[in-house]
Amino acid sequence: MTTIAVKRPGEAKLKDLFKPGTVGKYTVKNRIKYGACCVSNYNGRDGTITPRELARVRVIAGTGCGLITNQGAYPDPWGEGKAYFRQVAIHDDKFLPQFEMIARYIHDAGAMAMQQILHAGRYGGIDLGYCIQPSVVPQTLPHFRPPREMTKEQIAVTVKQHADAARRAIRAGFDATEITSFMGYLLANFNSRFTNQRTDEYGGSVQNRGRFMRELIDAIKQATPDNPLSVRLNGAELMDKWGGNTQDESFELMQQAVDCGVDMISVTVGWQEAPESSFGRDVAPGYWNFLSEKAKKMFPNTLVAFGNRLPDPAMADQCVRDNIFDYWEVCRPLLADPEMIHKAAEDRMEEVRPCIGSLNCLSRLFRDLPYTCTMNPMLGHEVEPEYHVTEATEKKRVMVIGAGPAGMEAAITARKRGHSVTVFDKADKIGGNLAAYAANDLARPADLQSVIDYYGVMAKKLGVEVRLNTEANAKFMRSILHEYDACIVAAGARTDLDSFKYMPGSETLIDALEVAHGKKTVGKRVVMIGGGMIGLTISEFLQKAGHEVTVVEKDKRVGGDIMPTFKWRHTAWVDELGIKTICSAQLLKVTADGATVKTAKGEEILIPCDNVIVSSPRRANHDLFYEFQWMIDELHGGGDATVPRGLDAAIQEGYKLGVRI
Amino acid sequence: MTTVIEETEQMFGDMSQWQSMLDRQRELFVDMDSGARLGFVSREASGILPGKHREGVQVVTEVPMMAWEVNDGAMSARIERFAGLSATRVDILLVADREAMDTMLAELGGDMLRTIKRLIRRGNIMFFLFKNKTQLQDAGYEDFLESLGLAFIGACR
Numbered sequence: 001m002t003t004i005a006v007k008r009p010g011e012a013k014l015k016d017l018f019k020p021g022t023v024g025k026y027t028v029k030n031r032i033k034y035g036a037c038c039v040s041n042y043n044g045r046d047g048t049i050t051p052r053e054l055a056r057v058r059v060i061a062g063t064g065c066g067l068i069t070n071q072g073a074y075p076d077p078w079g080e081g082k083a084y085f086r087q088v089a090i091h092d093d094k095f096l097p098q099f100e101m102i103a104r105y106i107h108d109a110g111a112m113a114m115q116q117i118l119h120a121g122r123y124g125g126i127d128l129g130y131c132i133q134p135s136v137v138p139q140t141l142p143h144f145r146p147p148r149e150m151t152k153e154q155i156a157v158t159v160k161q162h163a164d165a166a167r168r169a170i171r172a173g174f175d176a177t178e179i180t181s182f183m184g185y186l187l188a189n190f191n192s193r194f195t196n197q198r199t200d201e202y203g204g205s206v207q208n209r210g211r212f213m214r215e216l217i218d219a220i221k222q223a224t225p226d227n228p229l230s231v232r233l234n235g236a237e238l239m240d241k242w243g244g245n246t247q248d249e250s251f252e253l254m255q256q257a258v259d260c261g262v263d264m265i266s267v268t269v270g271w272q273e274a275p276e277s278s279f280g281r282d283v284a285p286g287y288w289n290f291l292s293e294k295a296k297k298m299f300p301n302t303l304v305a306f307g308n309r310l311p312d313p314a315m316a317d318q319c320v321r322d323n324i325f326d327y328w329e330v331c332r333p334l335l336a337d338p339e340m341i342h343k344a345a346e347d348r349m350e351e352v353r354p355c356i357g358s359l360n361c362l363s364r365l366f367r368d369l370p371y372t373c374t375m376n377p378m379l380g381h382e383v384e385p386e387y388h389v390t391e392a393t394e395k396k397r398v399m400v401i402g403a404g405p406a407g408m409e410a411a412i413t414a415r416k417r418g419h420s421v422t423v424f425d426k427a428d429k430i431g432g433n434l435a436a437y438a439a440n441d442l443a444r445p446a447d448l449q450s451v452i453d454y455y456g457v458m459a460k461k462l463g464v465e466v467r468l469n470t471e472a473n474a475k476f477m478r479s480i481l482h483e484y485d486a487c488i489v490a491a492g493a494r495t496d497l498d499s500f501k502y503m504p505g506s507e508t509l510i511d512a513l514e515v516a517h518g519k520k521t522v523g524k525r526v527v528m529i530g531g532g533m534i535g536l537t538i539s540e541f542l543q544k545a546g547h548e549v550t551v552v553e554k555d556k557r558v559g560g561d562i563m564p565t566f567k568w569r570h571t572a573w574v575d576e577l578g579i580k581t582i583c584s585a586q587l588l589k590v591t592a593d594g595a596t597v598k599t600a601k602g603e604e605i606l607i608p609c610d611n612v613i614v615s616s617p618r619r620a621n622h623d624l625f626y627e628f629q630w631m632i633d634e635l636h637g638g639g640d641a642t643v644p645r646g647l648d649a650a651i652q653e654g655y656k657l658g659v660r661i
Numbered sequence: 662m663t664t665v666i667e668e669t670e671q672m673f674g675d676m677s678q679w680q681s682m683l684d685r686q687r688e689l690f691v692d693m694d695s696g697a698r699l700g701f702v703s704r705e706a707s708g709i710l711p712g713k714h715r716e717g718v719q720v721v722t723e724v725p726m727m728a729w730e731v732n733d734g735a736m737s738a739r740i741e742r743f744a745g746l747s748a749t750r751v752d753i754l755l756v757a758d759r760e761a762m763d764t765m766l767a768e769l770g771g772d773m774l775r776t777i778k779r780l781i782r783r784g785n786i787m788f789f790l791f792k793n794k795t796q797l798q799d800a801g802y803e804d805f806l807e808s809l810g811l812a813f814i815g816a817c818r
Contacts, residue, residue, distance in 0.1 A: 138746060138754070138789035142797050142811070241784025275784055557807050571810055575779050584688075600688070 010347035017317035018345060021066065021326060023303060024228035024263050026112045026175050028066035028327075031320050032341060033305050035266070036069040036116040036178065037331035038361055039084040041370040042380060045127075047074065047082070047089020049098035052370075055383035057102050061109040063334050064341035067327065068111045069178055069230075070102055072118025075165035076158065080132050081186065083120030085368035090117065090165045096172050103173030114176040114230060115169035117162055121186025122147065122195055123272060134190050134212070135197040140242075140273045143366060155202065155212060158186070163219035170224045176263070177224065179216055180232040183278070184271035187213055191253050192237060194244040206249050210256040217260040228263035230305070235267045235291030238274035247291075254295060264303040266329055267292045279309040279332075281357035282443040282569055286315055293324045305329040311355050313344040335361060336375040350457045354450040359565035360648050366564070374648040375451070377409070377655035389659055392417040396485040396634075398661060399424065401472040401624060404432020406639025406650035407490030408455035413658020414488075415462045422484070423464060426471035430456055432492050433640075434647065436516035437534070440541035442573060451647070474627045486634035488657055489624045493644035496619035505590025505612075512538055512615035523610025524548060527595040529587050530616025531558030533646065536570045538615065543577040550580040550607050552597050554616075557583060561646065587612070618644040636661065672703050672762040673727050678769045679738040683729065686774060689808055691734040693801035700751035701727040702743045704758040704787070726751075746789065752797065753811075754789045761785035778810040 011018040021028045042052040060068060073090035074081035082089070089095055099115070106113035125131040125145045132154065133147045150158070166177040181188035189195040190212035196203050202211050213231070220229050233254050237244040245253070254265055269288045270278030277283050292306035307329035310316060316328035333340055337353035344352075353375045361371040373379040381387035396419045400407045403425035415421045429435065431452035438448035459466055470476070472491070495513055500506045512530070514520040516538050524547055528539045531553030539549045551558060551574070558574065558581050559567045574581060584600035594608040621641050628635055638653035639645075673679070683690070706724045726743035728751065729736050743749060757765065761780045768776045780786040788811065790797070797806065 136747070138791055139793075140788055140790060142790050142792075142794035142806070145793060146791070242787055275782055556804060568810060571778075572782055575775060575782075 008345045008347070010343075010345045010349070013347060014313055014317040014344060016320040017313060017328060019320075021303075023067060023112060023176065025226070026228070028112050029110055030064075030066040030341075031327050032065040032067070032316075033114075033266075033307075033327040033329045034060060034063060034065040034068040034111075034334065035305075035307055035329040035331040036071045036118075036180075037182070037329075038335065038371055039071050039087050039118075039365065040380070041084055041086040041365060041368070043086045043088050045086060047079075047087065047091075047095065049088055049095070049102070052380070052383045053088070054098065054101060054105075056380065058105050059338050059382050060334070061105040061111065063338050064345065065330070065334075066111055067114060068106045068109075069114040069116050070099075070106075070174070072116040072180060073165065074124070075117050075119055075161040079125065079127050081119030081121070081124045082126050083118070083123045083185070084365060085126060086370070087118075087126075090115070090168055091161065093168065096168065099169065099172035099174070107173070112176065113174045114178050114228075115166075115172070115174040116178040116180055117165045117169070118180055119158065119162070119186040121189040122184060124186070132186075133195055134202060135195060137195045137197065152200065152202075155215075159212070159215045159219050162216050163223040166220040166227075166229075167223045170227050174227075176228040176230065177220060178230040178232060178264075178266070179220070180266075181213075181234055182232045182266075182268040183234075184237075184273060187216065187231075188234060188237070188271065191233070191250075192239065192244050193249070194237075194239050194242050206252045207256070210253050213253065214256055214260050217257060217262055221261060230264035230266050231257045231262045232266040232268050233257060234269065234271075235288070235295060236269050238270045238276050238278060241275070242273075244271070251294065251298060254299065258299045258302045262302065264305055264327070265295055265299060266305040267295050267308075267325070269308045277569070279357065280359055280443075280566065280569065281447055283309045283357075284444070285309055285311055289319060289324055292319070293322075296323055296325055303327065307331070309357075311357075313340070313349070332357075332361065335371075335373045335379055338376075350453070351461065353454055354447065356447040356451060357444075358563055358648070360563060363564040372648075372652075374651060377652045387659060389413060389416045392419055392661075395419055396661065397483065398422070398486045398488065399480075399484040399632075400488045400490060401425075402432060402490035402492055402621075402639075402641065403427070403430035403455075403466060403468070404490060404492050404639065404650065405434055405451065405455070405647055406492075406641070406654040407432070407488065408459065409651045409654030410488050410490060410638060410657040410661075411464045411654075412455065412458045412462055413655050414661055415464045417659070419486075419661065421464045423459070423466045424470045424472050424476075425466070425468055428468050430459070430466060430468070433513060433516070436513060436518075437537060439518065440516050440537050442537075442540050442544065443569065472624060474631075477628055477631045481631060484632060486636065486661055487628055487632045488661070489622065489628070489635070489637040489641050490639045490650075490654060491621040491624060491641045493618045493620050493640035495614050496617045497614060498619075499617055500587065500614065503587065503589055508590050508612065510611055510613045512613050515542075515613055522547065522613065525594075525609040525611075526550070527552060527607050527609045527612045529612060529614045531555075531581060531583070532561045532616055533559070533570075534618075535613075535615035536562070536574065538613065539579055540570070540573045540577060543579050550582065550609070552585050552587060552595070552607075553581065553583045554586055555583065563646070563648075582607075620644055634661070672706075672759075672766070673701070673725070673740065674766045674769065676727075676738055676740065679727065682769055682773045683736040683738055686808075687735060689774075689805045690731055690736040692804065693731040693734070693736075694799075695732050697731040697800045697802065698751045699729045700741075700743065700749060700754045701729075702754065702756055703762060704756045707743060707756065749791070752790070752792045752800065752802070754791070755781075756787040756789070758785050774808045778808070781809060781811070
């Protein structure tokens with residue numbers, strides 16, 4: 001009997017992305033490579049793979065990618081190559097059983113399995129108090145260790161360790177291996193002029209600097225002659241001003257790798273210490289494609305993989321069609337939604353939880369915490385049954401107060417479990433304060449708006465009733481008494497104008513949220529009270545629109561509540577836009593002349609202005625808890641309505657309520 | 662003809678102006694340990710040049726360095742000698758190119774730390790750390806590093 005494979009509707013649309021390919025002797029079912037771009041930090045301190053990691057890998061295996069790269073494992077027994085607190089090790093056969101399980105999970109899902117070997121070099125030695133590099137070039141980031149120069153003997157040993165690790169990966173059942181310079185690891189340290197100042201045959205010319213890489217490729221190819229090898233190499237280091245490689249030199253190094261017979265070049269961008277963004281929310285999708293295009297033109301007979309800041313399958317499909325790359329290398333969007341490839345294949349892209357490039361994952365990673373995702377509350381909790389969406393034993397009628405991220409997340413999760421769910425919001429659209437934040441965002445408003453769009457689509461698809469223009473209060477609750485079994489208060493937070501109640505001129509203060517929502521306009525000269533996320537975002541927007549903004553912050557610094565990996569972006573905008581900041585200061589009074597603030601030194605400063613906007617302090621809208629506590633069986637709260645924080649906390653808490661209610 | 666040293670000293674300008682600037686920023690240094698030290702060198706004079714690192718970072722001619730050192734919660738500025746990265750005794754070394762030096766001198770009376778932060782971000786000032794994060798935090802550097810934006814830079818953006 002002949003079986004005919006039926007293409008799913010999205011596969012027919014994105015036919016170049018979903019067409020099969022080959023890597024070496026292996027057939028790959030589509031042109032999607034799961035990139036090992038994030039170390040999870042879910043594992044043991046000694047490099048052993050944990051059940052938490054294995055549960056996570058099962059999800060990765062099921063993403064639908066044709067080629068899956070398992071996260072980078074360090075190859076040396078001392079941990080000189082270990083960059084992350086709970087990074088996986090592959091320096092000993094004792095680790096084989098878990099790697100065998102991972103390879104099996106990937107194969108069972110019909111994908112090709114690749115193991116990355118990651119020696120972090122300049123960023124390594126996390127448990128040792130030092131790192132090894134080709135030369136002693138001091139660190140530029142405080143969280144890395146002082147360097148030691150590698151001897152030639154150490155170089156030889158390191159090359160052998162990589163070959164042994166590759167051999168071990170293949171023995172475990174992997175089909176291919178990968179070595180990586182991304183983003184400034186040992187391979188990059190040898191390749192780069194910035195960190196390689198050796199005067200022996202490993203330093204100096206590009207040819208000499210590439211010697212270590214060529215030796216690695218030769219050794220791994222000899223150790224695993226039948227298995228493909230991928231090399232991740234910078235198309236741009238973004239370290240030019242620090243004396244790093246130019247783009248031309250980067251491509252010369254790629255040429256060396258190609259000449260050595262490497263099977264795939266994975267083009268990457270940036271070093272961790274580069275002074276500009278490579279894939280944050282402020283970089284437009286597709287921005288770096290030109291690097292991949294150049295690689296593909298230079299090396300038409302070598303496979304090229306690429307995916308830096310390219311989160312969209314439709315864009316990736318076009319790139320494959322245009323010969324910009326052979327394989328779309330994707331990771332972070334699949335952290336946000338592990339089902340994205342399947343949804344693309346089924347032409348259900350509107351149902352994808354979008355990766356918004358908040359880099360929450362990396363903010364946590366660099367604080368030695370397991371990575372999590374702003375958009376995907378399940379990430380890292382796959383092993384815990386309590387986090388899974390299961391059918392509710394008792395179906396309830398659930399009301400959710402507030403159509404912001406916390407409320408909508410709780411609503412769709414509860415609905416998936418079989419509860420009947422109604423969301424109430426006083427506004428005329430869903431999104432809550434996130435909509436206002438998106439409207440003022442200088443990075444990419446579309447990213448944040450996509451979160452709201454996603455919730456709108458899912459609510460409709462799942463049959464969550466949304467009642468807008470409906471304010472929940474005690475009178476309203478009396479009108480619907482006993483219609484619901486459970487109530488989730490996710491009414492967000494408000495600006496606490498009451499804290500200025502007795503201040504002269506308090507009646508003139510303007511609520512930042514009113515400005516953000518477009519309900520109030522302000523004059524040319526503005527004072528913003530509060531330099532946190534909300535205050536800065538609105539200030540940046542206003543300043544860019546031609547207003548003259550002065551931010552007054554009570555703490556020593558602005559941006560205290562902003563995600564670490566994006567805080568720099570706001571502080572840079574403050575500088576670039578010329579926003580004045582006065583820290584350690586409090587508002588004393590507002591008069592016709594302007595705002596008077598008092599600094600920590602006791603100095604009083606008059607700031608002439610037309611309006612004073614207040615963004616801080618914020619206060620949780622938890623009044624409803626007290627009003628409703630005798631009116632409904634179950635009463636829960638989440639998101640800013642309990643403690644004002646950010647988007648990630650809202651979504652995480654909304655989800656937790658949804659799976660447990 | 663001016664020597665490299667004279668030229669560099671000209672670049673740093675009047676040290677009393679630098680000292681006034683540091684005095685104005687006094688609150689940033691009050692929590693710092695006595696003995697905490699930063700160095701400023703000219704990129705051109707020190708030889709720490711983009712594209713010439715092989716000769717530059719480790720082999721340099723002795724050149725003047727502006728050192729900032731904390732004593733009893735106050736930061737003072739003076740000129741010392743810089744004899745290469747391995748010999749330097751500072752916690753943080755800032756390497757400023759000619760454009761950065763000119764900009765800093767022109768803005769010495771203003772918000773200098775913001776200027777330095779901007780120049781770091783633009784790549785006109787390179788910096789090297791000789792202590793790790795914990796050591797710097799313990800020595801009371803946190804506020805100062807934050808004011809320069811150093812704590813935010815890097816780490817996969």
